[in-house]
Amino acid sequence: MAEATIIYDRLRWEEKQLYEKGSEVGLNVKLVDVKERPLELTSTRLAEDISHVVLQRTISHYRGLYYSFVLENQGHYVINSFVSSLICGNKLLTTQLLAKSGIPTPKTYVAFSQESAVDIMEKMGYPVVLKPIVGSWGRMVAKIINREQAESLLEARELLTDPQQQIYYIQEYIKRPPRDIRGIVVNGRVITAYYRYQPEGDWRTNIARGGKAELAKVDGELEDLMIRASNIVSGKVIGVDAMETSDGYVIHELNNNLEFHGASEVSDVDIAKEIMEYVKEEAAR
Amino acid sequence: MPIVTKCKECGADIEVPDDALPGEIVSCPDCGIEYEVVKIENGKVDLKLAENVGEDWGE
Numbered sequence: 001m002a003e004a005t006i007i008y009d010r011l012r013w014e015e016k017q018l019y020e021k022g023s024e025v026g027l028n029v030k031l032v033d034v035k036e037r038p039l040e041l042t043s044t045r046l047a048e049d050i051s052h053v054v055l056q057r058t059i060s061h062y063r064g065l066y067y068s069f070v071l072e073n074q075g076h077y078v079i080n081s082f083v084s085s086l087i088c089g090n091k092l093l094t095t096q097l098l099a100k101s102g103i104p105t106p107k108t109y110v111a112f113s114q115e116s117a118v119d120i121m122e123k124m125g126y127p128v129v130l131k132p133i134v135g136s137w138g139r140m141v142a143k144i145i146n147r148e149q150a151e152s153l154l155e156a157r158e159l160l161t162d163p164q165q166q167i168y169y170i171q172e173y174i175k176r177p178p179r180d181i182r183g184i185v186v187n188g189r190v191i192t193a194y195y196r197y198q199p200e201g202d203w204r205t206n207i208a209r210g211g212k213a214e215l216a217k218v219d220g221e222l223e224d225l226m227i228r229a230s231n232i233v234s235g236k237v238i239g240v241d242a243m244e245t246s247d248g249y250v251i252h253e254l255n256n257n258l259e260f261h262g263a264s265e266v267s268d269v270d271i272a273k274e275i276m277e278y279v280k281e282e283a284a285r
Numbered sequence: 286m287p288i289v290t291k292c293k294e295c296g297a298d299i300e301v302p303d304d305a306l307p308g309e310i311v312s313c314p315d316c317g318i319e320y321e322v323v324k325i326e327n328g329k330v331d332l333k334l335a336e337n338v339g340e341d342w343g344e
Contacts, residue, residue, distance in 0.1 A: 010321070010336070011308035019306070033308050061341040136343035162340070208343060239344065255344040 002283035003028035005051040007067055009035050009058045013261045017272035018055065025273060027280045034063050039070045046075045053283040054078045055237075055275075061089045061134065061257065077282060079236045080256040087233045088256035091169050092133045094233070101232045103225055104250045106243075108171040114154040117168040121150050127173040130154075133164055136257075138206035143173060174250060176243045180205045181216050183223070183240045184260065184271060185230035187278045192269040193218035193226075196241075196262075207262035215266045222249050229254060237275055288330045294318045301330045310335050 004027055008015045011031075022029035032050055039047065046052065054076050058064035068082040080088070087093045098105040109124070110133075111117035121128050121144065130142045130153060144150045157165045183193040192215075199210035207213060218226065226240040229251045239255035260271045287300035297315035301322065305311070309322045311332070319335035 008308055010310065011306055012310075016306065016309070031306065031308070059342045060339050134341065136341065139340075257344045259344045 001026065001028045002280055003030065003051045004053040004055055004279045004283045005030040005032050006055045006057050007032050007034050007050075007064070007071075009033060009060055009063055012059065012259075014259060014272070015057050017264075018057065018276055021270070021272040021276045022279070025276050025280050027276060027283060029276075034058055034067050039067065041070060043074060047071065050076065051283070052076055053279060055279050056080060056085065057257075059257070061085070061136065064257065065089065079279060079282065080238065081234060081236075084233045084235045084238075085256045088235065088238065088254040090134055091131055091253070092167070094254050095169075095171075097232050098229060098251055098254075101228065103229050103232070104248065106172050106174050106250055106252055108169065111168040111170060112166075114151075114158060114168075117154055117170060118147065118150050120170055122147065124170070124172060126150075129171040129173050131169045131171065133167055133169050137208040138204040141204055143203055171252075174243050174245055174252075176245060179214075180252070181218065181222070181242045181244070181249075182263065183218050183226040183242065184258065184263065185226055185235065185238045185240055186274055187236055187281075188227055188231065190218055190223050190226050191274045192263065192267040192271060194263050194266055207259065211262075213262040213266045215268065225249055225251055236278065288325065288328060290330050290332060292316060292318065293332075293334075299332075301325070301332070303328075305330070 019029050056064045056068050056078050065085050068078045072078050072082050095108045109120045111120050127143050127145045132140050179195040179197045183190045195214045195216045196205040197212045198205045205211045229240045230238040239258045241253040242249045242251050289298050292299050292313040295316040299313050301311050305322045310319050312319045320332035321335045323331035323333050
């Protein structure tokens with residue numbers, strides 16, 4: 001029987017689903033908690049207790065990233081790959097690659113000092129959006145409406161000890177309906193898509209912040225953009241986020257660490273099963 | 286049949302499903318503290334305090 005290993009650090013609803021659906025599709029699924037399983041960096045062989053094909057599902061970005069790097073260099077096939085996780089987990093890298101590939105994305109600058117960050121914001125005109133380059137669940141994503149607010153937020157960021165917090169990712173604020181569109185792309189195919197509506201009192205649409213999911217139909221231009229976006233990071237299981245603007249769609253974020261509990265409640269597709277069908281294909285190669 | 290264990294913080298009963306897997310999170314119904322399942326063996330469950338949410342957690 002084909003086998004695959006799910007690596008994780010916290011067994012969320014998603015990982016349990018993937019584990020169960022794996023058996024359903026006829027895959028022998030092993031679970032490895034990365035917190036309990038150190039790796040030997042100097043080994044050049046496949047880790048014996050970890051399958052050749054690995055589905056990377058850690059909740060921690062950095063654990064998953066480094067675990068993937070080590071396993072790939074020992075010959076394992078990791079979904080999503082190290083490079084894919086590296087790019088998706090970093091908004092600076094994602095935005096530039098989207099733009100370079102001709103995929104419409106919001107106009108974005110990166111500034112390396114408080115002063116130049118304010119200068120750029122003044123030039124762009126308010127509101128603007130300030131985001132951490134590595135971050136999740138919409139944390140510290142701020143809509144800035146004037147210079148005073150910009151200066152106080154940048155001052156606060158300056159006090160944070162993580163040096164990445166002093167790299168300022170500044171994006172134009174997109175006028176959009178109170179929602180964005182998440183497409184789930186598995187091996188080059190949009191298997192399902194849904195709107196994420198911003199909750200009352202927040203402009204961010206993250207489901208983790210209380211955003212509500214509603215089934216969306218994606219085809220034509222948007223479907224094509226989502227597939228292309230997933231391909232530029234060689235992504236195999238990717239959440240692609242799009243916004244509707246008066247000039248068409250823009251892609252603003254790619255997620256390698258896909259959370260799909262909210263989506264599963266509205267989607268007519270068994271997301272975990274689709275993912276495990278794909279993992280099985282790889283495992284059977 | 287759920288396995289019942291005591292919360293190390295407040296002493297309340299915590300029910301852990303007998304098919305829970307290592308790494309799953311259970312929380313105390315009284316004080317809300319979160320535990321991670323370490324193992325389930327012979328009708329007994331080992332729990333440890335769950336990790337705090339990290340800056341790099343989530344999508």
